[in-house]
Amino acid sequence: MSRHKRKGSTTEISSKMSQIEDRLETGLGEIRNQLGTAIATGTVQKNPDLLKQLTDKLNELENCIKSSLEEVKKEMHDFLDMQKKRFNENGVAFFGIQEGDTSVLPETMAKFITSKFNFEVTVADINYCYRMGASSTTSTSSRADRSKRPRPVAVFFVNRWLRDRVFYAKSVLKGSAVMLCELLCDSVLQLYKQAKLILGAKNVWTR
Structure with missing residues (x-):
């Protein structure tokens, strides 16, 4: 063939x-x-x-x-x-996770997901994760703004199945200070932003 x-x-x-x-x-x-x-x-x-x-x-x-x-x-x-x-297909972004020791970020995220989503996620289930954006030491924002807006956390799981299980259960975070979003490539992100400006945020979604 x-x-x-x-x-x-x-x-x-x-x-x-x-x-x-x-x-x-x-x-x-x-x-x-x-x-x-x-x-x-x-x-x-x-x-x-x-x-x-x-x-x-x-x-x-x-x-x-x-x-x-x-x-x-x-x-x-x-x-x-x-x-x-x-x-990015195996990854998601968590907004609202308070800043902390980044060296134990995988452990922190595994514990957070397990406690909130009612199924166990271990460090072995996370390929890697990191804080998105500049740290507080390099950011030009005011200290007050930084304390209110912790940097998002990108979490990449070892497979798509687990990623989807977490993503489609994001309703468990409703009412909390944490929000779960998709990780979008640059072209899709720009299209999403343009669509929100034209149609309004409530009328646009990625999935």
Whole structure:
């Protein structure tokens, strides 16, 4: 069974970059050869339009390469965005968890989830977690603002099943100071923010 390359995959992007490199090398080689031959045979003096023709060909090659590079650049951006989205699939963000010792953050989050969600989550169930945003020592916000707004905690579970179990049970946090949200990639986050501005926060949701 043959395997098809996924559009925007690293293999396809690498292949396109090789094609661009070959096209550039071939195009420049042809121009160099034509110019070298013209100089050696004295054609430049006999045909003044030759330099203009070669310049036009060089400009055409330059525009072609630039266009191809822009296409690859967009595909690379989309690919990285897709990878980030997949990477975030096992993660959620907790807002309202009070600041504390980050060295024991996995233990803190495991205990919090177990106590609030009524099923056991251990440190072994958490791939890793971290505080999102600058710490209080580097933040430019006032001390009062920092005390009111603890940094969100991103928690990545070892599998999607556990992540979904936690996420879809988020109603247990209703009425508390803690809120649970999805981790969105940059493109989806920007779209979500724009939709909220247009339709209102109550009329927009991610899932």
